[in-house]
Amino acid sequence: MDLRRLRYFVAVAEARSVGKAAERLRMAQPPLSVQIRKLEAEVGAPLFRRGTRGMDLTEAGQALLVRASEALALASDGIEAARAVASGKRGRLSVGYMFVLANAILPRLIPELRRSVPGVDLDFAELSASTREARVLDRSVTVALCMPAINHPEIQVARIGAQRFMLAIPTSSPLARLGSVPMARLHGRPLIALPHPDHGPASSAVVPLLRRHQVVMPIASRVETVHSAMSLVLAGEGLAILPACAQLGAPRGIVFRPLRDATDSLDIAVCWRRDSQSPLIGTFIKCAEKAVARM
Amino acid sequence: MDLRRLRYFVAVAEARSVGKAAERLRMAQPPLSVQIRKLEAEVGAPLFRRGTRGMDLTEAGQALLVRASEALALASDGIEAARAVASGKRGRLSVGYMFVLANAILPRLIPELRRSVPGVDLDFAELSASTREARVLDRSVTVALCMPAINHPEIQVARIGAQRFMLAIPTSSPLARLGSVPMARLHGRPLIALPHPDHGPASSAVVPLLRRHQVVMPIASRVETVHSAMSLVLAGEGLAILPACAQLGAPRGIVFRPLRDATDSLDIAVCWRRDSQSPLIGTFIKCAEKAVARM
DNA sequence: GCCAACCCATACGTTTTCGGTATGCCAATG
DNA sequence: CATTGGCATACCGAAAACGTATGGGTTGGC
Structure with missing residues (x-):
């Protein structure tokens, strides 16, 4: 037939x-x-x-x-x-994002995406630091909005921005009275540590920053997510050094202060499987750049 | 492609x-x-x-x-x-029938058909004497139940039975008291004439019958259908000589009596276009024969 | 670290199928 | 009776598909 x-x-x-x-x-x-x-x-x-x-x-x-x-x-x-x-006129784009970026980027990104690729079904999924790599590799997300970028030979990365580190402290802390906090004032204070994804669970994303300023902070707790970190800060367990955008998701009782003389930042990146030939990735990156630019 | x-x-x-x-x-x-x-x-x-x-x-x-x-x-x-x-396992069979046969055949034919060809869509349409030929030729019916058969080179015919002529008279007529009516008793009485479809509108289906018995009946009216004929009989306009099965559709006030010594009959036939290769026709004929046999 | 196994891609010759041209057959028409 | 219109058949050249043989890349085992 x-x-x-x-x-x-x-x-x-x-x-x-x-x-x-x-x-x-x-x-x-x-x-x-x-x-x-x-x-x-x-x-x-x-x-x-x-x-x-x-x-x-x-x-x-x-x-x-x-x-x-x-x-x-x-x-x-x-x-x-x-x-x-x-x-790229039709299809599905599955977007993964990390919680830190959600409040800062998604409200600007989603409308931009819907406008740019009207025929495409979008879906969004929050990624945890520990599974984001696997979710990209097994294609359960087409692209991932990460901070910092995923480091893997099969995964390609486009840097679309960066976020300065800031100090997250309880409103009640004496440091909250300062407009910006000198690095030296952190010496000896307990730190709520977020691991850097490339350096294992015992690492911290701010090790190089502290080392460069010769500041030593004992690690009070290790947490997986910025909201855990902020919860512990609020509970008085210690201070956290977090990317600026995290303050959009911060609960009442937490304030963010810039670190004087510390310009370190974490990259915001779009990550995707190197062999993914989805034509939507280019468009997605453009939209994400726009969204970051207006942050 | x-x-x-x-x-x-x-x-x-x-x-x-x-x-x-x-x-x-x-x-x-x-x-x-x-x-x-x-x-x-x-x-x-x-x-x-x-x-x-x-x-x-x-x-x-x-x-x-x-x-x-x-x-x-x-x-x-x-x-x-x-x-x-x-x-013939699926499809459509459009059945045309003449009114005279409706009451006698359809109640037995339709269930038989539905049983024999369960996957087939059936539809039924009454045919008038004047248009039945055209309806078969233009295929608006696949088969036609006719009395008598259609006579046309493109139309094929299967005889499935016959109906004796009977006298249709008002119940009040003196002839109604007889068990059967001798032909001679009809001489001179007014006739309600149904044309024979092969012999033009001025003909009558019973001309040969009357002629053979040397009976002369003046034509009181010409009608197209058996029910018109019966209406006029009931109105006292004259007598009609109709195929036996017509009595199943006869109104109250009309009785049918056999004609003594007259065995003339009209054929009941299935008619269809010679070039119609519908496989349902054979089955239809079998069903119609069964229905006629149990009349 | 080499060899075997696995799987897809390419190359080439053979066979099947398809499309074009020429022509036949039949019926309707004048 | 010839002509016309429409489909069917016959034959040939062209295109496409299939099979066999083979190459190349990766995985996994010894």
Whole structure:
């Protein structure tokens, strides 16, 4: 059963004539006649009544016609849909993001995305630091908004911005009275540590910063997420040094203060599988850059 | 766009491997690989990700897959449907019938038909004597239950029974007291004449019968249908000589009496276009014969 | 670290199928 | 009776598909 035969069949049925249909199909009449007879042989019954003034569908032919036209439409629609997905006009974009970035970026990113790729189904999923890499690798997210970037040979990265480190402290702390906090004032204070994803769970993202200023902070707790860190800060367990954007998700009772003389920052990056040929990634990066620029 | 390619594509997508799919399709692996690449060239985008352990659909491939499988199913369903119609397992049978036969035959015929051809859509239409031929010729009915048969070179006929002529008279008529009426008693009485369809509107179906018995009946009225005839009989306009089955549709106040010594009858026949290759006609005739036999 | 196994891609010759041209057959028409 | 219009058949050249042989890349085991 060949789609070409069905196409020919539909053409003949609509033209009610082999000759007319052949003309419309830009081919000679005899081969078309042959194809129709082959189709009839395959079905095992005549599909047309041959009259002296052209061809007319039999009942069997009518039964075939409706389904054949639908099948033709579906097939070409399928090709078209595949093209649309490949070109980025349609499809699905699954966006992973880390909680720190959610409040700062998503409100600007999502409308921008919907405007840029209106035919695309978007879905969003929060990523934890420990599983984000796997979620990108197994394609359960197409792109990931990360801070900092994922470091993996199969994963490609586009830096779209950076966030300065700031000090997260309880409003009640004496340090909160300062406009900015000199690094030296942190010496000896307990630190709520967030691990750097590249350096194992016992690491901290701010080790280089502290070392450079020769500040030593005993680690009071290790936590996985910025909101855990802020909860512990609020509980008086210690201070946290967090990227600036985290303050948008900060609870009442926590204030952020810049660190004087410390310009260290964490990169905000879009990360995706190197072999993902999704055409939406480029567009996504542009949208994310816009969203970051207006942060 | 070729249905074979789509079939191959679906097979590869389901097997997630060219080799496995080739085996299932009973063909060698290389040509299948070639066909897949040709399909990808036609779409203009890769449909599979080639990994080291087989093939995996891209998003574009997934978009195509759903539609391609539907298209395949529709196409083979179309072929199947055409076969079913051609074999008489499905389809439509449009049955025309003349009013005289309706009450006598349809109640037995319709259940019989529904049992014999359960997958077939039946529809029924009353035919008038003047248009029945055209309705068969233009195929607006597939078969016609007629009395008498249609006489036309393009129309084929199967005789399935016959109905004796009987006298239709008002209950109040003195003739109604007789068990059967001798032909001689009709001499001189006014006749409600039904034309014989083969002999023009001025004819009467009972001319040969009367002539053979040398009975002369003046024609009081000419009517088109048996129910008109019976209405006029009831109105006292005259007598009618009608096929026996008409009495099933007779109103109160009319009785039918056999004609003594007159065995003339009208054929009941199934009529259809000679070139109609509907496989249902044979079955229909069998059902109609059964229905007539139990009249 | 090399070799074997696995899987897809490419190359080439063979076979099948398709399309074009020429022509025949049939019925309707004048 | 000839002509016209429409489909069917015959034959040939062209295109497409299939099979066999083979290459190349990766995985996994010894």
